[in-house]
Amino acid sequence: MARTKSLIAQVEIDHAGKSHNCQANTNHRIEKNTIRLKVRNGRSWDIYCQDCAKKIISKDIEKLHLHISTIT
């Protein structure tokens, strides 16, 4: 049986192995061991801090609500 495809297959949440900057804003520091959002971008990942992750996910949830209300 074919597996149902996911819209968010290219998204992961993990913990930073070492500290680095958020890719949305270089003033956002992601400290080692903190939660971060990873979004697949070609062969690499775009990585965002917790604050940006919440904004990105909230926006996408809004978009998905819009899509489901359009098709139902």
Ligand SMILES: [Zn+2]
């Ligand atoms: Zn950020």
